[in-house]
Amino acid sequence: MAEETKKEEQTQEAVAQEQTNQNKLQASAQQQNPEQFLNDFDWHRYQEGIEEVEDEKLNEFEKLVAENFVETLNNEVVEGTVVNLTDQDAIIDINAKSEGVISLNEFRYNPDLKVGDKVDVLIDVREDAEGQLILSHRKARVIKAWERVNKAQEDGTIVNGFVKCRTKGGMIVDVFGIEAFLPGSQIDVKPIRDYDAYVGKTMEFKVVKINHEFKNVVVSHKALIEADIEEQKKEIIGQLEKGQVLEGVVKNITSYGVFVDLGGVDGLVHITDLSWSRINHPNEVVELDQTLNVVILDFDEDKTRIQLGLKQLSKHPWEALNPELKEGDEVEGVVTVIADYGAFIEVEEGVEGLIHVSEMSWSTHLRSAQDFVNVGDKVKAKVLTLDREERKMSLGIKQLTPDPWTDITEKYPVGSKHTGEVRNFTNFGVFVELEEGIDGLIYISDLSWTKKIKHPSEFCKVGDQLDVVVLELDVNGRKLSLGHKQTEKNPWDDYADQFAVGTKHTAAITEMVDKGATIEFNEDVTAFIPGRHLEKEDGSKLKKGEEAEFQIIEFNKEFKRVVASHTVLFKEEEQKIVKTAAKKAKDESQKTTLGDANAELQALKDKMEGK
DSSP: OHHHHHHHHHHHHHHHHHHHHHHHHHHHHHHHOHHHHHHHOOHHHHHTTSSOOOHHHHHHHHHHHHHHSOOOOTTOOEEEEEEEEOSSEEEEEOSSSSOEEEEGGGGTTOTTOOTTOEEEEEEEESSOTTSOEEEEHHHHHHHHHHHHHHHHHHHTOEEEEEEEEEETTEEEEEETTEEEEEEGGGSOSSOOSOGGGGTTOEEEEEEEEEETTTTEEEEESHHHHHHHHHHHHHHHHTTOOTTOEEEEEEEEEOSSEEEEEOSSSEEEEEGGGTOSSOOSSGGGTOOTTOEEEEEEEEEETTTTEEEEESGGGSOOTTTTSOTTOOTTOEEEEEEEEEETTEEEEEEETTEEEEEEGGGSOSOSSOOOGGGTOOTTOEEEEEEEEEETTTTEEEEESGGGSOOGGGGHHHHSOTTOEEEEEEEEEETTEEEEEEETTEEEEEEGGGSOSSOOOSSGGGTOOTTOEEEEEEEEEETTTTEEEEESGGGSOOHHHHHHHHTOTTOEEEEEOOEEETTEEEEESSSSOEEEEEGGGSBOTTSOBOOTTOEEEEEEEEEETTTTEEEEESGGGTOHHHHHHHHHHHHHHHHHHHHOOHHHHHHHHHHHHHHHHTO
């Protein structure tokens, strides 16, 4: 019995020793070839409990899993290998606990995808409903692309991009799968006129701006060549000299000048240096891509600016001006510029003369030059002054016609009647134009025999036709004095008889005024009745609208003053005064001569003029 027990113990020890040896061999095998061990491990038997695993063995297994399988993090891109291709998916091994799946739609850009290719992937779903690992190649490409774009901006490296299409203000460029914006101003150093010529091209770019918030990328092709161009500019400018003539190509035309490419460096021809003649826009002289010779006027090495000239290559027009041209000659030219003070006439290319507005008409009333000529008109003029050294010329148009004042005494003698046009007003009269260059003044006192006029605008308006009589003529002073009322008989000559002192008239009180009242005998004659002459025979006074008989007690034709009285009709004392006034008026009228009347009229005019 003791022997059997001993044998059984020896057998168990042998089995245990065998198991230990096997475990050691198995552990050694695991260490030598862990991937093979993991592949051969029967998970089903282990999960069903068919095969029990010791804790030490399980710990060793978990250690091997941790050491040999990739644990991917969120947004971490890993490299995988294509192990199988189906009709719809690509099976990717990323050395994880299971293989992942990616739809073939994400590889449309790569139709040649095959088993064994290495691809970047990102875990999209760690385990779907079927326990499958879902990967994304598209998301991995985007992350990698942004990493490359950011690095390109940081390092200033050059990237290749494919110009996909035009957009507002520039182009859309594919860079590493990201759509970047290429502004039109960043395509080239020269202005681009045909954007479509760049569509479909692969070009080199520099990443100049990234907006991480809005995921925007801006690239530039111009930046790649600017540095080289700056160096090239400095080298070219260093060899320039003033007065040097170079050949260039018109690169850009603006309203203020033309940019010319001199072979790597640009120069500006200002609009004033394009032509000796006046021009409104540079495109009147040059056109884009035109090859022309220009002269260097000035340059700045520090600012790399070059000032060019085109007109300087031809002789100055004033130097080529006809040497026989002199003052008094007649010339013909085209109106190029109009100002308020006159107009510039180009008599030859680059040679202009000024016609002052005062030299456009014999009229003494200055007007705007636009009343006489327009830009583009062909006009004839006479040379008034010519200064070849100062390159100035003054011209006149009115000199081509006779001065109307040369025979003024024959056409407009004193006392002659004419019709003129009202040109303008002053406070003291009206200027009337009888013909071009002949103006006369009608004093306000010579407008009407009967109306009391405070300002000429009450009597007429500009443009009206007025009949006038020449009153005075000053040939040397070129002054003409006119009268309008003199064209008709003075009604006050008749009124002097009709309303003579002592005559009696019946009328109604028109209006009560300060110190008396007024009555209207007709539209011209209004008489004043002093307050004490309104008394009636019964002692009462006349009132507004009351009709009565009146006797004229004062009449002054010159000042159009008429005074009447009702009281004088029944009071002897007032009658004596009236008879005395009547006799005095009669004696004075007999002594008054025509010369006296003219002298009084002139004295009145002088008084009005402030003389």
